[in-house]
Amino acid sequence: MSNMIKLEGEIRLLNVLVDGCKKHPAYRAIRPATGRCEPCVKMWQARQDLQELEKCPVS
Numbered sequence: 363m364s365n366m367i368k369l370e371g372e373i374r375l376l377n378v379l380v381d382g383c384k385k386h387p388a389y390r391a392i393r394p395a396t397g398r399c400e401p402c403v404k405m406w407q408a409r410q411d412l413q414e415l416e417k418c419p420v421s
């Protein structure tokens with residue numbers, strides 16, 4: 363994975379977390395979403411993907 367692609371992915375995922383959920387402004391994706399609110403689920407997914415990206419070594 364190139365450094366640039368990784369960076370772009372991280373920025374995209376961070377934006378999802380920064381935007382957050384309008385209905386649940388207190389939700390920070392620290393724990394899994396209930397699954398009933400799409401923005402919250404997307405935030406949780408972004409958090410997981412971000413952690414996966416951080417594990418990837420940059421070549």
Ligand SMILES: [Zn+2]
Binds near residue numbers: 385
């Ligand atoms: Zn929500």
